[in-house]
Amino acid sequence: MSDFLKGGLSSAPSASVDMAAKKQAIMDQVKNEIAMANAQELINVGNDRCYDKCITKPSTSLSSSDETCLSRCMERYMEAFNIVSRTYIARVTRERQNATGSSAEFL
Amino acid sequence: MADKFDEATQRELTNFLEQEQAKSRLQASVHKFTEQCWNKCITGSVSTRFSRGEESCLVNCVDRFLDTSLFIVKKLDEQRGALPS
Numbered sequence: 150m151s152d153f154l155k156g157g158l159s160s161a162p163s164a165s166v167d168m169a170a171k172k173q174a175i176m177d178q179v180k181n182e183i184a185m186a187n188a189q190e191l192i193n194v195g196n197d198r199c200y201d202k203c204i205t206k207p208s209t210s211l212s213s214s215d216e217t218c219l220s221r222c223m224e225r226y227m228e229a230f231n232i233v234s235r236t237y238i239a240r241v242t243r244e245r246q247n248a249t250g251s252s253a254e255f256l
Numbered sequence: 257m258a259d260k261f262d263e264a265t266q267r268e269l270t271n272f273l274e275q276e277q278a279k280s281r282l283q284a285s286v287h288k289f290t291e292q293c294w295n296k297c298i299t300g301s302v303s304t305r306f307s308r309g310e311e312s313c314l315v316n317c318v319d320r321f322l323d324t325s326l327f328i329v330k331k332l333d334e335q336r337g338a339l340p341s
Contacts, residue, residue, distance in 0.1 A: 222302045236318040
């Protein structure tokens, strides 16, 4: 009886393990691509904003002060992203707790 | 890709994708606010850290934008309510 059960069960797991692995692979890939797109967006916009701020008069090459400004600016842009993210998520959470319905609109 | 996912797995994947889409929408808003609030708040030269004023401006910028959006919706709602139907 126990042998029969074991035999009966052992064929199913290998198929479902295969399935679970495929499912996990899809989820991982989706998450990776989203993370990648996010990073790209952040870098692209940071690039624009920091170019505007730091390179006011383009010359024949980037000076070391241009480079200092650019790296500080990128660091600050990412910090700003984190501050905004924290604030927004806190607000959305608060609105959801406070009221139901209309105030969740801006999600 | 010969064998298809069973129903439970398909449902799980659908839920997963919906959740990821919701998160992406949220992220898109954060990107938009970051750029908008950066333009509004970071007007001087950048240094190795934000000043207190800059940091609180960023926080206020997000909260006031959301207040604005709620306010406008409320106003429009009131105007619609005042109309004779």
